[in-house]
Amino acid sequence: MLAQPFVAALCHRPDGVVVDATFGRGGHSRMVLDRLAPNGRLIALDRDPQAVACGERLQWQDARFQIHHAAFSDLERVCGGTMVDAVGFDFGLSSPQLDEAERGFSFSAAGPLDMRMNPQQGASLAAKLGKVSHHRLTQIIRDYGEERYAGRIARAILAARKEGRLATTGDLAEVITKALPGRARHGDHHPATRTFQALRIWVNDEYRQIDDGLAAAIRLLKPGGVLAAISFHSGEDARVRDTIESHVHPCICPPQLPVCGCGRVADMRWLQKKPLRADGDELARNPRARSARLRIAVKCDDDGTAGHHQCGQPGACASKQPTGR
Ligand SMILES: C[S@@+](CC[C@H](N)C(=O)[O-])C[C@H]1O[C@@H](n2cnc3c(N)ncnc32)[C@H](O)[C@@H]1O
Known part of the structure; x- marks a missing residue:
């Protein structure tokens, strides 16, 4: 490019x-x-x-x-x-990072909740989601993803995790999409794009x-x-x-x-x-x-x-x- x-x-x-x-x-x-x-x-x-x-x-x-x-x-x-x-x-x-499901960056394929560029270092997305507060997750999604619906997305992600409905990146993409109001689900990009970007920036600092x-x-x-x-x-x-x-x-x-x-x-x-x-x-x-x-x-x-x-x-x-x- x-x-x-x-x-x-x-x-x-x-x-x-x-x-x-x-x-x-x-x-x-x-x-x-x-x-x-x-x-x-x-x-x-x-x-x-x-x-x-x-x-x-x-x-x-x-x-x-x-x-x-x-x-x-x-x-x-x-x-x-x-x-x-x-x-x-x-x-x-x-x-390859974007396309290979097992790297955990892709919302169109069911990969692990990982998102580490270096999988040998630091905590995976799954581990970080286990420790984060709603307030902090909202901040991350809003500041790193410029996502206006950050609060409701953060709430939906943490609820799905607690209920055991968040095993893969495919689950994550679905939870994010459902948390958005109907008008925000349609556009040029996948509705989970901003949140995935925010989570990736967070996981990799x-x-x-x-x-x-x-x-x-x-x-x-x-x-x-x-x-x-x-x-x-x-x-x-x-x-x-x-x-x-x-x-x-x-x-x-x-x-x-x-x-x-x-x-x-x-x-x-x-x-x-x-x-x-x-x-x-x-x-x-x-x-x-x-x-x-x-x-x-x-x-x-x-x-x-x-x-x-x-x-x-x-x-x-x-x-x-x-x-x-
Ligand atoms: C857009 S790709 C680069 C593509 C490359 N210019 C090419 O022609 O193939 C970005 C790369 O930067 C690496 N990367 C991202 N953040 C990094 C960091 N903090 N330190 C070292 N590498 C990093 C990623 O792992 C990824 O392989």
Whole structure:
């Protein structure tokens, strides 16, 4: 999805060190390797053991490539002090995770109530539902799924669990659908889509992962290094936008101050602030691309100039001169 501009952004230096933080089944990684020179390197990560097994096969075939079974919040440990030329994130689930019922992500097939990207770590959805309060579950469904009927869905899920009617993802999808008012059951998406998204974000602690992964990536980038991120829903995209914005416009002074006193200097610059969306051809080939959004930014050079392209003030934030404090 948006694969061409994503990979082109990551491969700005053919002899560089590139990180694919979300290997999946290696679609992007293979495209990166096609562009990298013989002395380039690609370091890939995934928290899903099945993805890593697929990456290990690629590792045997290509000496420039390394795969690690790790969460991207652990990026700095994985890179072991190596500064890198590009980091790419393609958030969300891979097609096998979505399609294989036994992973417990699918509402159209009867799988276990699991939803862990790494089934070897953390608690499954079933275990978490056994401990959660109605108040907290409502919050999760509302905040992570933007679901307006969160309260009644949470009540229905907990009641079904108590009565032993919640064994599979198919049961869960049915309980959610029945909890919705009739008018909310019809639309472009399955009526359980928002709630499944919310539960998956909760089980995998996805927002903390994204915040920590983006922060680690920015620290690891060399000057001129590129950060590219593909998001699939507004919660992910807002985190990418806000994290990068806080590095492009880091000044925290009150707007009424004529001169910057905080002295915070921009260390990133947008290359693609308005998110790129999939075009008609790509949508025809892959309907899942309809919600994908790509944003790209670059780490400033050591002289700070790349960070101050808007105001032209080396050492200053975008709008104010520092006082020198
Ligand atoms: C959309 S898929 C990536 C597809 C991949 N770009 C490709 O071309 O095949 C997202 C992948 O990211 C992985 N993932 C999600 N969150 C992660 C995290 N915090 N750390 C590491 N991998 C993660 C998932 O397990 C999944 O395999």
